[in-house]
Amino acid sequence: MTVVVATRLREDRLGYLTALHTSLTRQSVPWEAIIALDGAAPDRLPAPLAQDPRVRTLALPRPVGAACARNLALAQVRTPYVNWADDDDMFTDSAMALRLDALRTADVGWCAGWSEDLHPDGTTTPWRCPTPPGRHEAGDVWTHWPTPSDTIPLGPTTILARTELVRAAPMGGLVQGEDYCSLAVTCLAPGIVLPLPVYRYRKHAGQMTAQHDYDQLESAAREHAWQYGHALRSAVQHGAAHPKGLRNEL
Numbered sequence: 001m002t003v004v005v006a007t008r009l010r011e012d013r014l015g016y017l018t019a020l021h022t023s024l025t026r027q028s029v030p031w032e033a034i035i036a037l038d039g040a041a042p043d044r045l046p047a048p049l050a051q052d053p054r055v056r057t058l059a060l061p062r063p064v065g066a067a068c069a070r071n072l073a074l075a076q077v078r079t080p081y082v083n084w085a086d087d088d089d090m091f092t093d094s095a096m097a098l099r100l101d102a103l104r105t106a107d108v109g110w111c112a113g114w115s116e117d118l119h120p121d122g123t124t125t126p127w128r129c130p131t132p133p134g135r136h137e138a139g140d141v142w143t144h145w146p147t148p149s150d151t152i153p154l155g156p157t158t159i160l161a162r163t164e165l166v167r168a169a170p171m172g173g174l175v176q177g178e179d180y181c182s183l184a185v186t187c188l189a190p191g192i193v194l195p196l197p198v199y200r201y202r203k204h205a206g207q208m209t210a211q212h213d214y215d216q217l218e219s220a221a222r223e224h225a226w227q228y229g230h231a232l233r234s235a236v237q238h239g240a241a242h243p244k245g246l247r248n249e250l
Helices: 011-025 067-073 095-106 141-145 163-168 177-188 215-240 243-249
Strands: 001-006 032-037 055-060 082-084 110-118 123-127 135-138 160-162 191-202
Touching: 001 011, 055 135, 055 215, 067 177, 082 095, 082 163, 095 110, 095 160, 095 191, 110 215, 123 191, 135 163, 141 177, 141 215, 160 163, 177 215
Parallel strands: 001 032, 001 082, 032 055, 110 191
Antiparallel strands: 082 160, 110 123, 110 160, 135 191
């Protein structure tokens, strides 16, 4: 599997990125990582990552934003499964093995879990997503997101999915909330939600959601992602039910 990370290698986040890498080294299944350097110089990559042959970099010549950087890196993925990650967060030790086993055993397209908020003092607070544990058919996850202002149905970075599905439903072209759009992968195939934490979401003063202007675009980003997911769900279900009719309409 491949973990795709976008980063500008900001000084205050280098330690977090190293911690993310450390969490990957504790996984019990083979993995790769692609670090999309969003306008950052490759020589600033922390040594543990630079020296790890499982880590590859995609150096972009100028900053393009997290959504674009991640999508460009997605083209470099060469494994059957992929997982998005932020440069300031971490995976739990069994995150990859548990989801990969569940995904393969059930023969589904994706597997997700719960997350934990990781506080500056090292304590964690569990976040249990609105989508209940168990199997969900394609499109069902979106029924657990009633309105754009409600809590998102899944944590985007908790999802391990088949690469071809992620390429069909990648990051949205937004300056924030771009990962909300990646939830659309759940519209394309059935999947499983595990009732256990697989990802640690670091809470700190430098995170995007803590910035003073974050709320200015949050409602618009949510509206776009919500509309996108529901439209995709409707289109896929309509096409599956009426394939000939859909072709005629087009």
